[in-house]
Amino acid sequence: MLNVRAFAASVFALAIGSTFQAACSSSSGAEQDxxxxxxxxxxxxxxxxxxxxxxxxxxxxxxxxxxxxxxxxxxxxxxxxxxxxxxxxxxxxxxxxxxxxxxxxxxxxxxxxxxxxxxxxxxxxxxxxxxxxRPPARTTFGASGLTDKTGTYQLPAPYSVVPGKDDIRCFPIDPGFAEDTWIGGSNVVPGDPRVVHHVIVYVDPKRQGVAKAAGAGSYPCFGGPDVEEPSLLLAWAPGVPPMVYGEETGLKIPKGSHLVMQVHYHPSHEAVTDQTSVELKTLSYKPGYVAQVILAGNAETADGFIKLLPGPNDPPSGPAFVIPSNAKGHTESMELEIPEKAGDVTIPELGVYAIGAHMHWAGVDMKIEVERKTAAEGKPAKECLLGTPKYDFNWQRTYAYDAPLDKLPTVGPGDKVRFTCTYDNTTDNRHVQRAMSEMRMSSPPEIKLGETTLDEMCLGVLITVRRASLLD
Known part of the structure; x- marks a missing residue:
């Protein structure tokens, strides 16, 4: 699904915002007797x-x-x-x-x-x-898809998912954008939720995905789309609601670009067909703020842009991402230092609009913290941005901060962002039980970093905003 090495260098380019229409606001909760x-x-x-x-x-x-x-x-x-x-x-x-x-x-x-x-x-x-x-019956509900979508882009043809190993496929799609296009919202609609594990939608500015599909409509892409200069438009997992950018913010797709929809299929015991689609809402204007994302984590070593930190059960050779069989409360931590520049472009301070966590079946909690190089007035030197002690693989989502753009938590050059993931690789974890049953295993396997369902990840999602510039 996600190239663990590529994302260990982090990726910029996703949507901000998250409007979860399901279930719910607050109620008084006053005691009743x-x-x-x-x-x-x-x-x-x-x-x-x-x-x-x-x-x-x-x-x-x-x-x-x-x-x-x-x-x-x-x-x-x-x-x-x-x-x-x-x-x-x-x-x-x-x-x-x-x-x-x-x-x-x-x-x-x-x-x-x-x-x-x-x-x-x-x-x-x-x-x-x-x-x-009794109160009047509730008759109105939020939309389950993307409100005010301007287009739906489906897999070119139904894809057959057969029993066996996980299948990670890339499907090139031409959205028909003849001009630079700003996206105000996005959403994935799985064709068959029983087998769609995750979906990543990339922007393919050089339209290379079609050649790789070679007339077949899709091609295998275990680590990523395997095209030049891709950027990320949307990442979806079970439970993730539509991404809504708001009136002031959008994500840019360069004119003529194709999309590549990478679908990670986790087959069931019977053959099925899938035709997943992505919904987009385009803006008719250039917004004042640009949405970006840092997908960070999945560090394999203590070297590199994102560093794997020492943890329990490490071998004598140094930090290693290994979750032993029957390990409960096992942690893996990694750290990203925000660079001063991305290429020749100076990175400004970024507002963190929304934040999320991604792990697989054994994941039970993720904590994301920032240690600021220089704390501005009113901002703490250290801050916890997210803790998910009730993480559930089936209900992953982004969490949008309830604050105006100028009051959001921030990350900037020199700041260190730490990701700490906790795992329960025992039969006390019902998701591990399910995976063992599907794979006909008698005990939990040792788990390493990887992309299949029985591997694990520790990936943080920082959905950020910055002011638009003349270069955008």
Missing amino acids: GETLTFAQAIEPLVQEKCQSCHRAGGIAPFPLVTYEDVKGMGEVAKEKVQRREMPPWGAFDDPSCKVDHAFRDDLRLTDKQVDTFVRWVEKGMPLGDPAK
């Missing part, structure tokens, strides 16, 4: 806000939570999920090792009082209460 601790007065308003964008007819959840009978039937299961903070799906939480100073937009988390209210309602037998006091 007696007659008010009922479905009608305490629980249905909460479920409408936090659950029904997914748990409804046409939603992505496997069952609805719309009627009293729906919720009561799943009450005990839901109680366990909310107590464990597995639902609503949101991996970013503060813990003693990481306190994030900025709030996140579209925060899906239940408050402690909301969790307590739901738990006590279940324990009281899940009373309905007075039906006359």
Whole structure:
């Protein structure tokens, strides 16, 4: 999926922003007792806000939570999920090792009082209460795709995914951009979610992907698109919502460029066909801010632009990315120092608009911290930008900071960004259990850095913004 060496040098060029339309804003969470601790007065308003964008007819959840009978039937299961903070799906939480100073937009988390209210309602037998006091049914929901998209670009033809090893394919696509085009939003729609592991969409300015496909419509591309001067347009994984740039910011695609959609297929036990697509929203103007991204991590050695730091179970030869079988709480850390220049261009201070984490099945937490070379007034010398102690492979996403552009956390030349990933490579991890079952393994394997499902990654996503210049 991702070339671990190429991305260890980091890549600039993705979308900012992330508008997650599913499930949810805040609710008062006030304590309820007696007659008010009922479905009608305490629980249905909460479920409408936090659950029904997914748990409804046409939603992505496997069952609805719309009627009293729906919720009561799943009450005990839901109680366990909310107590464990597995639902609503949101991996970013503060813990003693990481306190994030900025709030996140579209925060899906239940408050402690909301969790307590739901738990006590279940324990009281899940009373309905007075039906006359129920709120009106929720009838409007956010769009599941990209709002105001201007184009959808699909794989040229259905692709057959057969049982066997992971298959990483590149599909060249001509979006027909005759002029420089600014992208205001983007989204991936997997054709068959059962087999689409991840999708990376590259910009191919020299249109070389078509020649590599040689009339077949696609070509194998284990490490990357294998074209000259590619840049990254969009990275998607299960659970990632549409990327929305906002009115002031966009990402540039040079005129005449093709796209290369790299799809990582993880086959099932039966042959299926897939025709994944990417949705784009183009802007009719040059925005005032340019979206960029630093994809950083996946360091293999202690040398290089991104350095693998010493960790547990390292061999005598030095740091190595190895997660032993049955290791719980194993960590791998790496560090990126933001350079002064990219080629001949001086790197300015960058606002971090949104941030995310990417690991595979064994990953359970990622912490991203910055140590600033020179802290500007009002900014700490050290800051934790993200902690995901509830990381779930199936619900990866970016977390957008709830702040105006001039108040975002920043990274700049000389700053050191550290990524610390924690793994659970035991059968206590249900994702490891699933992988073992699919591969017919009796015990968890030793895991190394790589691109297949049974390898691991430690990749941070820093979605950044800067002011546009005359060169853009």
